[in-house]
Amino acid sequence: MSHPEPTEPRQRLHPLSPLLHSAKSLVVIVAALSWSTLSRIGLGWFAALVTVLLLGAVVLSVVSWFNTGYHIVGRELRIHEGLLWRRTRAIPLERLQAVEVVRPLLAQLTGLAELRLEVVGGGKTEAPLAFLTVTDAIALRDRLLSLAGHAPQHLAAPGADTAVAAPAPQGRPVHAVTNQDLLVSQLLTPQAFFLPFGVAFVLAQFLYEGSWSFIAVASTVTATAGVVLQPVRRVLDDWNFRLAHVDNAVRAQHGLLETRAQTVPLERVQAVTVVWPLLWRFKGWLRLRMDVAGYSASPEQDGRNRSDRLLPVGDLITGRMVMWEVLPGVDFARLPLTPPPVRARWLNPLAQPLLGAGLSPEVFAVRSGLLTRQLVAVPYARIQSVRVVQGPVQRRLGLATVHVDTAGGQGAAAANRDLAEAWALAAELTARARAAGHAR
Template sequence: MTDLPRRRLHPLSPFLHSIRQLIALVAVISWQGFANLGVARFLGVVVLILIGAVIYSVITWRFTGYEVTGRELRIYEGTFSRRVRTIPLERLQSVEVVRPFLAQLTGLAELRLEVVGGGKAEAPLAYLTVAEAGSLRTQLLELARGGSAAPAENEPRGPEPVLYAARDEDLLLSQAMTPEVIFLPIAAAFVVVQFALAGSFGFIAIASMITALIGVLIRPVRRVTRNWRCTLTERETRLHIRRGLTETHSQTVPVQRVQGVTVTWPLIWRPKRWLKATVDIAAQGSQGADPDDHEATTLLPVATLDEARAVVPWLLPRVDGELASVDIAALPLSGVPERAVWLAPLARTVLAAGLTPHVFATVDGLLTRRLRLVPYARIQSVRVQQGPVQRRLGLATVHVDVAGAPPASAPERDLAEAYELAGELTVRARAARAAA
């Protein structure tokens, strides 16, 4: 095994880290500077701030860096208080190369690491040159799966097969077909009418309405800029996701690290027969009740059923080196008993679950239909839970827990069926882990 010697980050790294604070500080001074200092003194203060930032950047740069020793990545940082962070590479789930706008202007990139149990991107390396970031990503992933840190030489590399490429016009239209955008004109008209009837339609009213409109539009606009020209490719059981407009992302996810796949059909998209798909990896930061918490692992921001049917098998762990035979349009799912209408009167006809040769599948959601696929080898625990009403109706819910991702649940199953399902899941999970 070849270790990577200690290296420093790019000299511009500390300056790029503090550029936002510098801009904010200069802006604060600008409001009062001309009034109290005058033009000459104001410019002098700005120059002193820039000189101080450069000195601090140089000092910080001298004490920051990284190295790979054995199966560990060590990151050195800190100016006055030194700190060394050690990341075991066997916990590495995915590596992402991110290029914010300022980094693109300077030809740099940031390397973000997702590890098991991490609440967010662990120990981001910011900033490196684009070539260095790509090379380091490849070497870290190779070490994580038990290979060598030494880069492969003279290795033939053909074009990666494209599994999916988002259409920009579909992405724009899909975000226009979201509740935020659709109901925005109605909300704006209501506010205008209210202010007009009250006779207080002035500057403050207009400014407040514009601020509210911007706040509502931030999420769909962020989805568009983040998933712009999203492309999914695969090489050697690794998924490569490239996307982004103002901030480009190039993420690599080893297929063996995938904990589950979620396919959703929003109600407003159903006339267009569109869906979206996300993938879960064992990182605590990717879970949460907010769908936008999964933006980091969105694979298909807007796609057709045929596209999803072709892509989903590539997202699941291989079986004897072959793709898993999973067709999301023809899953062997069973519904819930009729007496479940007392607990789910509207969603009873939607709830379903089933066992396929390779994954556990569940379906729920009345307005937004959701399909969850969990490979048996990724199951951590299986639970059967009964509430007081479920006990009277002879029903139960089966929960399947996976590492660092939301559980898959099969609610309102017949009690005997629930225990039988839990037992079969336990057996299949044990067999899948033994074969892995």
């Protein structure tokens, strides 16, 4: 007679979690009320309204904390939440793509951390556990990776006290970005270049605006800061960037006001993109990012909380070394790339000489871009589908574009290839993807 598998007791989040959630709600409340509300009702009523809304947020946070818990059942992480409408999320650990230990500023002050899980097909973070002690968060991260098969089985066993679990190994250091290079790189951005113009615009408001009210000044400064302070946010996000190789995964640690430690199994990396911004090319710098299934941010989105950083800034030698760590055997400086036919200039007269695509033994690579150049490398084992697309102008010129899709959503596209070459390339990619899938 078989006995049912013992179930772990349900764990609660840290008791200080409601207070931290309420502090985050305070920022949202003030932002929602806006400067115009302050100007209409006055400072006293504004403060009273914020206080009432904040107390309501505290009560809701406490009630939510009492009804939130998590535990591991077999190879699933189950999260229970809700008061009137109870909800249980069961997350199969086989779908786990990456795990992050995030520490916002308030969490750092209270010794807490947030655990974020990214899973296959997720458009956002699937299971944010906020907040746990740092020791508990690290122990749970390592245990989840171990159960998912991404780490050795030397971690805490089911039912063990996670508070005394052994900390995760730091792994083999790969590269550390100097903060000086990070600062200089963000000075060489369009936002920093236009910073003096933004300051001049604010000063012009002071000099020529008929009304010098506090609301007008605050609104102008707020709107300007949203654009000109973007490089500052990037510096804060990537401060003290450290990359390490841990077992069969890469771990990136970075951040000043909010520290992040992201662990991504190498088998979950769908593609690696090398980017050469225009102003960085004078110093021979580049940046690398990785596409991981579960992250839905677009490649153009360089705002906060990006979780695909692989190298914020570095030279050619460093970039090649980091790429080799993630995609062994791949040297992006020596990939066999061939340009599209000369007649493709009718579609891309300026960028056509810079386009390229090619097959290496390990990856399919595509080069593109004019002002900001980039190269995307996709391992054959990560290819989900291959498409040949032909627009009306391409049909007139006998051209086609070969698209390669991955689970990460980014993929790669070899633009404006000769039609016969495009079909041959698509057939070869399909065959290599199938062979790589069987070899896994």
